[in-house]
Amino acid sequence: MQAFTLTTPDGLESATAAAAQGGRYIGGGTDLLQLAKNDVETPDRLIDLEPLPLTEITATDDALRLGAMARMSDVAAHPAVVARWPVISQSLLASASPQVRNMGTIGGNLLQRTRCGYFRDTGFACNKRAPGSGCPAIQGENRMLAILGTSDHCIASHPSDLAVALIILDASVELRATDGTTRTLPLSDLHRLPGDTPHVETTLAPGELITAVSVPASRAAMRSHYLKVRDRASFEFALVSAAVAVDAGAGTVHDIRVAAGGVGAKPWRLPEVEEALRGRPLTPKALADAAALAGQGAKPASQNGFKQVLLRRAVLRALQTATA
Amino acid sequence: MGSIGKPIDRVDGHLKVTGHATYAAEFTVPDLVHAVLVQSTIAAGRITGFDLAEAKSMPGVLLIITPDNALRLTQAKGVQQAVKAPLLQDRDILFNGQHVAVVVADTLDRALAAAARVRVRYQRDEAVTDMDAMLDQAYVPKSFRNGARPADSRRGDPEAAHDAAFAKLDVTYITPIEHHNPMEPHATIARWQGDKLTVWTSTQGISGAQTTLAGHFGLDPSQVRVICPFVGGGFGCKGNTWPPVTLAAMAAKMTGRPVKLVLTRAQMFTSNGYRPRTVQKLRASAETDGSLQSLRHDGFSLMSQPNLGEFCEPVALSTEFLYACPNVAVSHRLVATNMPLPTYMRAPGEASGMFALESAIDELAAQVRMDPLAFRMRNYAENDAHEGKPYASKALMACYTQGAQAFGWKARGAAPRSMREGNVLIGWGMATATYPTNRQKATVRVRIAADGSVLVQSGTQDLGTGTYTVMSQVAADTLGIPVSRVRFELGDSALPHAPVSGGSSTVPSVAPAVAAACEAAAGKLRDLARSDPHLGWGDLDASALQVREGAVIGPDRRIAIAALLARRGQSFVDATSESGPGDEKKRFSLHAFGSHFVEVRVDADLGEIRVARYVGAFDVGQPLNAKTLRSQLIGGITYGIGMALLEETHVDGETGRIVNANIAEYVVPVHADIPAIETIVVENAESRSNPLGVKGAGELPMVGVAAAIANAVYHATGMRVRKLPIRIEDVLGSA
Amino acid sequence: MSTVSRRGVLGATLTGLALAPQRGQADETTPASPSGTQAPSSPARSAEALDIVLQVNGSAVPLTVEPRTTLLDALREQAQLTGTKKGCDHGSCGACTVHLDGRRVVSCLTLAVRAQGKAITTIEGLAVNGTLHPVQAAFAEQDGFQCGYCTPGQIMSAVALIDEGHTGSDAEIREWMSGNICRCGAYPNIVAAIRGSVQEG
Ligand SMILES: Cc1cc2nc3c(=O)[nH]c(=O)nc-3n(C[C@H](O)[C@H](O)[C@H](O)COP(=O)(O)OP(=O)(O)OC[C@H]3O[C@@H](n4cnc5c(N)ncnc54)[C@H](O)[C@@H]3O)c2cc1C
Ligand code: SF4
Ligand code: FES
Numbered sequence A: 001m002q003a004f005t006l007t008t009p010d011g012l013e014s015a016t017a018a019a020a021q022g023g024r025y026i027g028g029g030t031d032l033l034q035l036a037k038n039d040v041e042t043p044d045r046l047i048d049l050e051p052l053p054l055t056e057i058t059a060t061d062d063a064l065r066l067g068a069m070a071r072m073s074d075v076a077a078h079p080a081v082v083a084r085w086p087v088i089s090q091s092l093l094a095s096a097s098p099q100v101r102n103m104g105t106i107g108g109n110l111l112q113r114t115r116c117g118y119f120r121d122t123g124f125a126c127n128k129r130a131p132g133s134g135c136p137a138i139q140g141e142n143r144m145l146a147i148l149g150t151s152d153h154c155i156a157s158h159p160s161d162l163a164v165a166l167i168i169l170d171a172s173v174e175l176r177a178t179d180g181t182t183r184t185l186p187l188s189d190l191h192r193l194p195g196d197t198p199h200v201e202t203t204l205a206p207g208e209l210i211t212a213v214s215v216p217a218s219r220a221a222m223r224s225h226y227l228k229v230r231d232r233a234s235f236e237f238a239l240v241s242a243a244v245a246v247d248a249g250a251g252t253v254h255d256i257r258v259a260a261g262g263v264g265a266k267p268w269r270l271p272e273v274e275e276a277l278r279g280r281p282l283t284p285k286a287l288a289d290a291a292a293l294a295g296q297g298a299k300p301a302s303q304n305g306f307k308q309v310l311l312r313r314a315v316l317r318a319l320q321t322a323t324a
Numbered sequence B: 001m002g003s004i005g006k007p008i009d010r011v012d013g014h015l016k017v018t019g020h021a022t023y024a025a026e027f028t029v030p031d032l033v034h035a036v037l038v039q040s041t042i043a044a045g046r047i048t049g050f051d052l053a054e055a056k057s058m059p060g061v062l063l064i065i066t067p068d069n070a071l072r073l074t075q076a077k078g079v080q081q082a083v084k085a086p087l088l089q090d091r092d093i094l095f096n097g098q099h100v101a102v103v104v105a106d107t108l109d110r111a112l113a114a115a116a117r118v119r120v121r122y123q124r125d126e127a128v129t130d131m132d133a134m135l136d137q138a139y140v141p142k143s144f145r146n147g148a149r150p151a152d153s154r155r156g157d158p159e160a161a162h163d164a165a166f167a168k169l170d171v172t173y174i175t176p177i178e179h180h181n182p183m184e185p186h187a188t189i190a191r192w193q194g195d196k197l198t199v200w201t202s203t204q205g206i207s208g209a210q211t212t213l214a215g216h217f218g219l220d221p222s223q224v225r226v227i228c229p230f231v232g233g234g235f236g237c238k239g240n241t242w243p244p245v246t247l248a249a250m251a252a253k254m255t256g257r258p259v260k261l262v263l264t265r266a267q268m269f270t271s272n273g274y275r276p277r278t279v280q281k282l283r284a285s286a287e288t289d290g291s292l293q294s295l296r297h298d299g300f301s302l303m304s305q306p307n308l309g310e311f312c313e314p315v316a317l318s319t320e321f322l323y324a325c326p327n328v329a330v331s332h333r334l335v336a337t338n339m340p341l342p343t344y345m346r347a348p349g350e351a352s353g354m355f356a357l358e359s360a361i362d363e364l365a366a367q368v369r370m371d372p373l374a375f376r377m378r379n380y381a382e383n384d385a386h387e388g389k390p391y392a393s394k395a396l397m398a399c400y401t402q403g404a405q406a407f408g409w410k411a412r413g414a415a416p417r418s419m420r421e422g423n424v425l426i427g428w429g430m431a432t433a434t435y436p437t438n439r440q441k442a443t444v445r446v447r448i449a450a451d452g453s454v455l456v457q458s459g460t461q462d463l464g465t466g467t468y469t470v471m472s473q474v475a476a477d478t479l480g481i482p483v484s485r486v487r488f489e490l491g492d493s494a495l496p497h498a499p500v501s502g503g504s505s506t507v508p509s510v511a512p513a514v515a516a517a518c519e520a521a522a523g524k525l526r527d528l529a530r531s532d533p534h535l536g537w538g539d540l541d542a543s544a545l546q547v548r549e550g551a552v553i554g555p556d557r558r559i560a561i562a563a564l565l566a567r568r569g570q571s572f573v574d575a576t577s578e579s580g581p582g583d584e585k586k587r588f589s590l591h592a593f594g595s596h597f598v599e600v601r602v603d604a605d606l607g608e609i610r611v612a613r614y615v616g617a618f619d620v621g622q623p624l625n626a627k628t629l630r631s632q633l634i635g636g637i638t639y640g641i642g643m644a645l646l647e648e649t650h651v652d653g654e655t656g657r658i659v660n661a662n663i664a665e666y667v668v669p670v671h672a673d674i675p676a677i678e679t680i681v682v683e684n685a686e687s688r689s690n691p692l693g694v695k696g697a698g699e700l701p702m703v704g705v706a707a708a709i710a711n712a713v714y715h716a717t718g719m720r721v722r723k724l725p726i727r728i729e730d731v732l733g734s735a
Numbered sequence C: 001m002s003t004v005s006r007r008g009v010l011g012a013t014l015t016g017l018a019l020a021p022q023r024g025q026a027d028e029t030t031p032a033s034p035s036g037t038q039a040p041s042s043p044a045r046s047a048e049a050l051d052i053v054l055q056v057n058g059s060a061v062p063l064t065v066e067p068r069t070t071l072l073d074a075l076r077e078q079a080q081l082t083g084t085k086k087g088c089d090h091g092s093c094g095a096c097t098v099h100l101d102g103r104r105v106v107s108c109l110t111l112a113v114r115a116q117g118k119a120i121t122t123i124e125g126l127a128v129n130g131t132l133h134p135v136q137a138a139f140a141e142q143d144g145f146q147c148g149y150c151t152p153g154q155i156m157s158a159v160a161l162i163d164e165g166h167t168g169s170d171a172e173i174r175e176w177m178s179g180n181i182c183r184c185g186a187y188p189n190i191v192a193a194i195r196g197s198v199q200e201g
């Protein structure tokens, strides 16, 4: 790791003010320090978010609010989350390891960077890390990488499980800029597609701090489910994952949300599946027909064509489980 | 009494559970500084220059070694590896990840940071990375099995038999590059005192490290001391003395400070070998009655550039003898690439080769509609037809029957896809295990003190295999005392010489030497007793006296060792014995055996494959410790499950650089992957393999696991997967 | 704003090396790229030495570290507490597991300076007056290891897992132990050790 200083702010204001002079926030540090050890990230200053009052988890009738510094494990175990937003809890429990979940934060999780092996090793070219150097993954080792939302410049997949769960719940992120102004952004607008600037990953302004994630309550959220498919039985990033939330009172689908992980350049919502089901009777055939639509416009790379098939099957299984 | 075979707790267990076992990187050496390796980012070409200004200017940096200022090393006898490029002796680059510089700084943080700022300029040549495209340029190994035998063999006429047979198979199996990834990264602390070098290093062979370092630095081996009381796993990658050890010693010499050099996990993928990729062509045939007619096994094994050394994965050796088959031919070939030098990895050759052979046997059994176990029994070999010798012992039939019984094999539905629970396809598969029993010369010193306590010493290693424990047991039983009265010391080249811990040879080599040395020391006590006039045993035959329970026991009375020694004015007796192979290898074929039975569950839609149930039955000869033996067996099976379903090193075709050089993406089994495992050790009391009748169990249990799982996947899904690892996409078509 | 004290240069105080302080090098040039790759670069920076005190196993341990120093390296390289192991340095093996305020974390991704004011428990702190913690004793009895290198991490994880109550079934134990890799493959014995210490406890 290159040397850095660590700034310990005493409140939100001093945190964002410090960020105005550059530097990076450190939440749990579980991704940032990995990247720093690999020389992929070389911040000269870290701003410690731990002292900030951002750990609270609050559930009201209308919404769930997760402080950006709430730990993955605490959110996963929170009784209201388990009961009313199970997909969040399930996606977190399927992430990383118990130790990493005790450290990793909600804010940091959403901003973790791709696991593309080329990106994480400075011995390789990579457009995301060194713009303009090329994307060796396209002709190379790309089994784990994305098939949706990719570009000729980058085919990296977004690694977060939580983000896939949150995106179907229409979550939004609460932000605080370096000048102290705040705004709320739909989570679906946080991550950007690679296009020809794969190194620009989010719509955050420099130094903008995530303070919380808020998630509306819904009937669909209560019948939500997260399915993660991977080679190893635990402690591995998703090959493909599917998050679904369904409200299907009296056998008709009133509300349906579906998204997938491991396949998209960003957490990938699947409106084609949702549209095929919304307002329709909930039958096994309807589920199967809708799931078969998943992943339209997919552009597989040399090693990951199977993800198209796997995506449809994962979506179907998640739908079946959530509606069972 | 007798502790042999009992489930005794590990004698070093307390140290290990309290964190007080000291591994190579953990010795406290004053004035220590830290070295970090810098590696090439191209696979072929030349270094044209270094830009060291930035790195040199960083805080704490003491020295940067490059080929321009590296110490010139000598290539002497006993040096196990070519000195060429990897030791900074020239500017040629032969593989991606080759060591090109060493940065030494006062703290680890600073050494790491500066290493990342060493700039290297290269002239880049085209690299060969794709072995499969180069098979037509494969060559015969120059020194297959260190020249002990030819790379090819042949008996009968496999081609004619194949043509005439009823059931035929002509297929190719592929195993990928795999990395050992012991949990302890390779580490060395090197300290010079004058022209004496002390090295604490994580090694499976302290004596090899000693001679290699002596050779490189032009020293007499007595000037080099290698210390290694604990190894955090080796699996083969700590068998040779790889460049980092030598480079640590070089850095210590150049800085005049003790140097610690610990590989990063990423560097573990390029610095100490790997299991090479193999392409194996199998042609096999059988008659309608299930009798094997022919086997032809041609193995191609990935190699580095030949001037780095040579390693050939000997995939087809088991094919030569495992089954009764009149027509057998095997060959081994190498394909040169710009990859690092491969090496032994747990059951080298057997693990990869038996995936092919035992899959092929399953395929043939299916063709002739025989149960795979019955097919194997039908072709059971009573003798080793390749060597033309009887087996020293072979309890494989018992492994088959007892394993099958415990597993409930009888209830297996014959047809693929015949067992299903909801979305889950269930498959049962089995395979055979075999591994040669190896023995080398080992020397042991025993010292029996007046208080009856016993110190046993040998320069062997404990990789977690239980050497400390089982050797203490052998000594205790030989001398008729409790294990707690024995202290076994190992891992120091100042101790009597023992061989490298590889090829499951530690127990067969060292245990007989321990017994012999204890016998010799006991003999000295008997002689003392007989020559003691007060005892009146002078006329007795030595065999009339027994040494046990801290005493010499004669027909009429006993005398405590303490009293005996005190009377002779001695505080101890000691003896050193060397023990080595006799003529058993000439007379017998020496092998351990086993059987694997496994249930896999495959999600019919999602393709996830999980091992649900496992039974392994093994003939390891005489077990020394039921507890540590079981650990070896479940450990080997677990390693095999990783090989079957998870492990693969991904090499970027363009650059020859490894893309998943980390332990998150080089996926090894975690707790959740491993079910309860039932292990059976079949009885086989023999003494033909070696005096103690021990066969070694480090590698045997992983041999055949991949095939058993592939066979189970076939049974579950109907899909025959002929490459490892078997993954989701290989069985997705099976909805 | 900062809560940590600073002082001169680490080398001088820590190892007795007489090195002149190196301040940021202004004349840093872009490196020649090896294989068409542009490695990110940043000016060489000074390393800031910080005096900190960590509460390890109930004792105050004074250390001099840099902000970038991980808790794992501080324990192993400076506090001579080498029971905590480094297997990957990237959070992916669990060998470095310790407890921070009673919760299991990976110390390789924990900055030492951020562990100030927290109760740190390492494997060396589990046994009380030479008496093994029941989980340690169970590991020894069940042979929950071979080489022993992953063992401290496994035990620290196991102790936490029992506190967390994730011992409902073998499957649950396996899932919640999956952050700790054992390359020697002692998993079934580790599960048996955990199950055993739960039943006894
Ligand atoms: C071995 C391993 C396995 C893993 N497996 C999985 C997995 O299966 N699924 C999965 O989803 N994840 C997985 N992860 C990733 C893990 O979930 C993330 O590392 C973690 O969630 C990141 O949180 P953090 O607080 O530690 O982030 P940090 O590392 O602290 O920060 C990550 C990034 O976010 C920025 N940041 C942090 N907080 C904020 C904030 N509040 N506002 C603005 N910027 C901020 C930082 O500057 C940094 O750029 C794994 C991690 C490891 C180490
Ligand atoms: S896929 Fe993206 S992250 Fe991976 S190498 Fe290409 S540009 Fe880099
Ligand atoms: S060393 Fe920390 S998890 Fe591997």
Ligand code: FES
Pocket (backbone or CB within 6 Å): B183, B232, B233, B464, C144, C145, C146, C147, C148, C149, C150, C151, C181, C182, C183, C184, C185, C186
């Ligand atoms: S005991 Fe060796 S890695 Fe677990």
